[in-house]
Amino acid sequence: MEDSINQCAASASAASVVEAGGGRMVSVPCPLCGALRERLITIQNSYRVVSCAACSFVYVNPRPDDAALARLYLQYLPDKMADPLLWDSYMAGVFSKAADVIVKYKRAGRLLDIGCGYGFFLSEMKRRGGWELFGMDVSRTALSYASSQGHNAAQGTLDTVRHPENSFDVVTMFYVLEHVTGPVAALRAVKRILKPGGMLLLRVPHTTPIVKLLKLLGVANNLYDPPFHLSDFSASTIRRGLEEAGFIGIHTSIGGFTTPPETGKRLFTAAFGLMAGAGYSLSLGRFAMPGVAKNTIAFKP
Numbered sequence: 411m412e413d414s415i416n417q418c419a420a421s422a423s424a425a426s427v428v429e430a431g432g433g434r435m436v437s438v439p440c441p442l443c444g445a446l447r448e449r450l451i452t453i454q455n456s457y458r459v460v461s462c463a464a465c466s467f468v469y470v471n472p473r474p475d476d477a478a479l480a481r482l483y484l485q486y487l488p489d490k491m492a493d494p495l496l497w498d499s500y501m502a503g504v505f506s507k508a509a510d511v512i513v514k515y516k517r518a519g520r521l522l523d524i525g526c527g528y529g530f531f532l533s534e535m536k537r538r539g540g541w542e543l544f545g546m547d548v549s550r551t552a553l554s555y556a557s558s559q560g561h562n563a564a565q566g567t568l569d570t571v572r573h574p575e576n577s578f579d580v581v582t583m584f585y586v587l588e589h590v591t592g593p594v595a596a597l598r599a600v601k602r603i604l605k606p607g608g609m610l611l612l613r614v615p616h617t618t619p620i621v622k623l624l625k626l627l628g629v630a631n632n633l634y635d636p637p638f639h640l641s642d643f644s645a646s647t648i649r650r651g652l653e654e655a656g657f658i659g660i661h662t663s664i665g666g667f668t669t670p671p672e673t674g675k676r677l678f679t680a681a682f683g684l685m686a687g688a689g690y691s692l693s694l695g696r697f698a699m700p701g702v703a704k705n706t707i708a709f710k711p
């Protein structure tokens with residue numbers, strides 16, 4: 411479906427994308443609710459980041475089509491991912507917190523980590539014991555490292571690696587959902603491969619509050635990282651997406667912070683994390699500070 415509101419913007423920004431991806435731009439309705447009306451938040455890397463006028467979902471529109479995105483991903487490797495050991499120390503706090511959350515609900519079983527990268531979360535779960543572990547990722551570089559660590563990980567996406575229905579007790583997705591073109595369809599695909607009562611744990615960035623603050627301060631940034639990040643989720647839009655896909659028992663919490671290698675960034679992240687954690691505890695889980703990455707869990711009925 412073409413959104414006529416976006417026609418001008420689509421042709422205006424197409425030129426820069428032709429350079430980047432060599433492909434076509436497509437305008438999309440809100441990926442969460444299907445509405446066509448949107449408000450421009452900002453332009454980053456020549457891409458328009460908009461919020462849906464009906465449901466406030468934040469997404470990139472227009473965006474490269476699937477073929478152009480696939481070409482762009484051939485060159486994509488987040489800088490933090492370049493060195494496996496750096497990535498391990500960057501994410502260790504996140505992975506150990508997520509593992510704590512999972513074992514509160516599930517003590518053992520079959521677990522699939524979608525977007526497993528180098529396999530460090532699989533290693534964390536292996537240390538906990540009792541799990542039959544599987545990974546999946548698009549990056550061959552990351553997967554060959556994961557295999558060298560003894561992990562069973564397949565190359566591909568949910569569309570290409572077809573696991574049978576009702577296969578897993580737990581599925582995890584760390585920083586994956588913001589990359590996919592159809593987040594609700596991806597969540598439905600996850601629900602299909604979960605066993606009844608199975609648990610999904612996902613982690614997504616929430617960049618919009620920080621971008622709005624920096625805009626007020628006049629600080630230029632490209633924190634949305636388009637076109638690789640196509641969506642930005644708040645606690646309420648992630649809930650809505652999960653409900654659309656048929657999940658129940660949805661709960662979002664914060665905790666488990668990244669450890670950037672640079673001292674300044676590390677101190678900032680730690681301070682921000684502690685502040686967010688304190689707010690979350692003091693409000694008995696009602697206040698999850700905006701701008702902080704969140705863990706959301708949900709269950710298949």
Ligand SMILES: [Zn+2]
Nearest residue numbers: 440443462465
């Ligand atoms: Zn919407």
